[in-house]
Amino acid sequence: MKRFLIAGMALTTLASVAVAQSFREPTFPATLNNGQPIELTYWSWVPNMDKQAALFTQKYPNVKIKVENLGGGQSGTYPKLQTAIKAGSGGPDVAQVEFGYIPFFASTGGLVDIGKLLPANARSFFPAWTWAQVSPDGKSVFGVPQDTGPFAMIYRKDIFDKYGVKVPTTWDEYAAAGKALYDKSGGKVKIGNFFSTFAPWFTALVWAGGGQMWSVEGDGYKQTLNNAVSKQVANYWGDLIKKGYVSTLPAFSADFWNAVSAGQVATSMEAAWGTGSFAGSLAKNPGEGALYRVAPLPQWKKGQRLTTGNWGGSTAVVTKQAKNPQVAATFALWLMTSKTSLVAGWNGAGLFPAATSGLGLPELAEPSRDPAKFFGGQNVAAIYGQASKSVNTNFAWSPWAPTVDASFQKQMDRAVKGEITFEAAIDAWQEETVAKAKADGYNVK
Amino acid sequence: MKERSIIPYLFLAPFMLAFFLFFVAPVLYSVYLSFLIKKRTGTFGVATDVFGGFSNYIRAFNDSDFLASFGHIVVFGIIQIPIMLALAAIIALILDQVTGPLGRFFRSAIYIPYTIPSVIAGLLWGFLYSRNLSPVNYALTALGQEPFNFLSPLPVLLFSIGNIVTWTWTGYNAITLYANLQTISRELYEAAKVDGATGWHVIRYIKLPLMRPALLLTFIFSIIGTMQIFSEPFVLRGIGFIPINITPNTYLYQIAAQDANYSYAAALAIIVAVVTFAFSGFFLRMVNRSNV
Numbered sequence: 149m150k151r152f153l154i155a156g157m158a159l160t161t162l163a164s165v166a167v168a169q170s171f172r173e174p175t176f177p178a179t180l181n182n183g184q185p186i187e188l189t190y191w192s193w194v195p196n197m198d199k200q201a202a203l204f205t206q207k208y209p210n211v212k213i214k215v216e217n218l219g220g221g222q223s224g225t226y227p228k229l230q231t232a233i234k235a236g237s238g239g240p241d242v243a244q245v246e247f248g249y250i251p252f253f254a255s256t257g258g259l260v261d262i263g264k265l266l267p268a269n270a271r272s273f274f275p276a277w278t279w280a281q282v283s284p285d286g287k288s289v290f291g292v293p294q295d296t297g298p299f300a301m302i303y304r305k306d307i308f309d310k311y312g313v314k315v316p317t318t319w320d321e322y323a324a325a326g327k328a329l330y331d332k333s334g335g336k337v338k339i340g341n342f343f344s345t346f347a348p349w350f351t352a353l354v355w356a357g358g359g360q361m362w363s364v365e366g367d368g369y370k371q372t373l374n375n376a377v378s379k380q381v382a383n384y385w386g387d388l389i390k391k392g393y394v395s396t397l398p399a400f401s402a403d404f405w406n407a408v409s410a411g412q413v414a415t416s417m418e419a420a421w422g423t424g425s426f427a428g429s430l431a432k433n434p435g436e437g438a439l440y441r442v443a444p445l446p447q448w449k450k451g452q453r454l455t456t457g458n459w460g461g462s463t464a465v466v467t468k469q470a471k472n473p474q475v476a477a478t479f480a481l482w483l484m485t486s487k488t489s490l491v492a493g494w495n496g497a498g499l500f501p502a503a504t505s506g507l508g509l510p511e512l513a514e515p516s517r518d519p520a521k522f523f524g525g526q527n528v529a530a531i532y533g534q535a536s537k538s539v540n541t542n543f544a545w546s547p548w549a550p551t552v553d554a555s556f557q558k559q560m561d562r563a564v565k566g567e568i569t570f571e572a573a574i575d576a577w578q579e580e581t582v583a584k585a586k587a588d589g590y591n592v593k
Numbered sequence: 594m595k596e597r598s599i600i601p602y603l604f605l606a607p608f609m610l611a612f613f614l615f616f617v618a619p620v621l622y623s624v625y626l627s628f629l630i631k632k633r634t635g636t637f638g639v640a641t642d643v644f645g646g647f648s649n650y651i652r653a654f655n656d657s658d659f660l661a662s663f664g665h666i667v668v669f670g671i672i673q674i675p676i677m678l679a680l681a682a683i684i685a686l687i688l689d690q691v692t693g694p695l696g697r698f699f700r701s702a703i704y705i706p707y708t709i710p711s712v713i714a715g716l717l718w719g720f721l722y723s724r725n726l727s728p729v730n731y732a733l734t735a736l737g738q739e740p741f742n743f744l745s746p747l748p749v750l751l752f753s754i755g756n757i758v759t760w761t762w763t764g765y766n767a768i769t770l771y772a773n774l775q776t777i778s779r780e781l782y783e784a785a786k787v788d789g790a791t792g793w794h795v796i797r798y799i800k801l802p803l804m805r806p807a808l809l810l811t812f813i814f815s816i817i818g819t820m821q822i823f824s825e826p827f828v829l830r831g832i833g834f835i836p837i838n839i840t841p842n843t844y845l846y847q848i849a850a851q852d853a854n855y856s857y858a859a860a861l862a863i864i865v866a867v868v869t870f871a872f873s874g875f876f877l878r879m880v881n882r883s884n885v
Contacts, residue, residue, distance in 0.1 A: 223830070227850035234855060256853055257639035285637040345834055367635050398833050403725045547637075550851035554837050561834040565745065587652060588854055589631040589640065 171487045172505045174267050180208050180475045187212040188476055191229065192244040193220045194294075194462075195428050196496030203488050204479055211475060220400070221246055221460075222553055233258030233467065241470040242480055244462050245291060247281040248348060251547035253465065254290050260466040263289035265477035273485050277541030278502045282463050284544070291463030292480040293502035295493065297419030298535035299352045299445050299456045302426060305524075306439045307337060307414045315443055319384060322415075322446045326393030329414055335392060340415045341407075342385050343399040344564050347556035348459050353417065354378045355457030355543050356445055362546040368591035369546055374578040379571050380448075386563060386570030396564050405429050417445065419459035420532040424498025427522035438524040442531045454538040461502065494519075500532050507533055546592075548585040555580045626859035642856060649860035659861060662838040663868065665751060669840075670819040673755040678811060680763045682804065685770035686796060700771070703764035711761065715828030718757045723832045744833045750826075754839070757825045762818065766811045773807035774800060809880055813873050820869040841865045 232239030326339035359377030493499035515525035563573035630645030722743035730740035849858035
């Protein structure tokens with residue numbers, strides 16, 4: 149028995165040596181917590197995260213990870229996380245937080261600055277822009293980048309084929325295709341869906357167009373939600389909604405998935421992890437996946453260099469309630485940089501690795517595993533990889549993200565109902581959010 | 594002698610302890626919180642709570658979203674509470690007449706909605722209200738009509754929420770009223786019959802006046818319950834946009850659980866409590882006066 153174990157360990161070591169040649173990952177300690185048993189609680193809403201985290205226990209048998217899924221971000225995990233931070237107890241050791249919410253949670257004072265707990269070269273395993281997002285002040289490090297959400301377009305190939313419409317590559321073509329699908333289907337098929345209850349979705353489109361919403365000026369912030377790109381994007385979609393080419397079903401609702409599945413929505417602008425959502429939500433219908441494909445995000449100008457935005461993308465933060473911050477930080481780093489974990493994250497949830505080495509993993513292109521398998525074997529990682537390299541990397545966030553989201557929903561609802569124009573809604577969004585942030589004590593212009 | 598005087602307090606102690614820990618202490622803590630404001634330094638600094646006097650209260654009375662939430666709930670209450678209580682009273686009167694297994698069956702059946710957790714109820718109703726999946730809209734589309742939007746505009750949304758609340762609480766109130774009816778001495782009815790009273794006379798001149806205390810109780814409870822509506826609109830968010838200030842409590846949730854501004858939320862909570870108290874007190878007084 150013992151001999152088997154030794155042989156097994158030898159094999160594992162050999163395997164990791166072989167991998168190390170093509171894949172760069174940090175050096176991890178041989179033991180954690182002096183080999184004493186410890187259990188970490190990890191709050192994450194990534195599908196199949198329990199399986200991915202269990203791989204860490206295979207490496208360090210004394211560290212157990214309890215994964216708890218409390219629901220997506222702002223509508224699930226965040227309210228509970230910040231309540232636990234305020235209460236000073238009941239929180240997890242490690243938690244999933246999106247890039248855009250790092251400043252918000254940093255300002256609650258509940259996160260550990262893990263800069264000193266990670267190896268000195270930790271940042272070298274990530275693209276500079278993702279590291280800038282977890283270290284907004286350039287000094288403290290509040291999280292380890294997990295995945296990015298480069299934006300691309302998921303579309304129903306069968307619908308475009310059926311009506312003989314070309315898959316659009318620019319927004320002009322997209323609008324024309326919208327009209328064609330609408331006319332040819334008698335209004336049944338909408339080309340896309342506007343996620344009027346998800347500010348980060350809209351933000352990604354503005355991001356793709358080069359718009360900047362927040363910047364630091366002195367010891368205060370400047371917010372420009374109503375920048376020119378923002379208005380251009382809002383007017384463009386508002387026009388399509390008015391004409392009936394685009395629906396406004398709430399994102400991730402049963403209504404939305406039902407309409408997509410029924411062929412009533414021909415495209416959806418989705419982040420890389422959206423491929424996992426599609427595979428997860430629609431795989432129940434046999435053969436349906438083969439109908440979907442991914443194409444680069446439509447561009448404003450024909451033939452321009454591809455530029456795109458980012459929706460979500462998450463990090464793992466360590467809370468001040470962590471039993472052993474060192475173990476927690478090591479777990480977070482391992483989860484986001486080790487090959488074993490990154491492959492599991494891609495296959496289990498379409499997590500597009502933030503780690504630089506992760507982008508080149510051949511496993512991401514494997515057509516026999518999800519999410520590629522769901523998309524008819526298409527190499528979706530290649531499209532998102534290209535998108536990832538085309539993300540405007542200077543994008544910064546504000547700490548009042550929840551206010552931004554709530555106000556966006558309110559103003560967009562008015563615009564969708566036709567009470568105000570989309571452009572006016574964007575102005576109202578800016579105005580309302582600045583007023584609220586000021587009332588909450590932020591120095592913002 | 595001395596020992597004797599301590600004994601009642603010893604018996605009371607467990608209650609008083611729990612009462613202080615779980616009722617008085619949180620209220621006092623909220624009052625304390627409500628006087629704090631956030632002070633932030635730099636752009637990424639951790640916010641600290643400092644004493645801010647009445648600034649949270651001043652902010653609340655200038656917060657149009659918060660004030661509007663009271664408007665919503667008052668309109669809601671004026672329409673929903675009378676409908677629900679009238680239904681409950683009618684059901685109670687009917688149950689009071691029906692005896693035997695059928696009566697027992699309906700007594701239980703009418704109570705069932707109340708036993709279903711409001712989140713589950715909200716999800717079930719959410720399905721009925723959803724744009725594409727609702728059976729109602731399915732039928733409408735099959736007939737060539739546009740699907741009906743149950744969540745907008747605001748009056749429709751309030752009506753949709755009112756539906757859920759009425760469905761949940763009518764049975765509960767009916768049973769309360771029914772229990773009250775059961776305590777009325779049957780001899781009164783016989784005496785009335787001897788005097789030539791019809792069924793309607795019995796209801797109008799005996800049952801309804803004697804139901805008054807129970808009706809008043811359910812009425813006050815309904816006012817308090819209405820002020821606290823939260824889970825129904827909250828769960829409906831999954832199927833579409835629900836204004837965050839549809840009720841005072843959903844707005845409070847946004848401030849506390851989303852914006853993490855606990856002190857402002859505490860001030861709002863205290864205002865909601867005072868308003869609820871005032872409303873119930875006002876009605877209690879009005880009814881008592883007309884009694885004399």
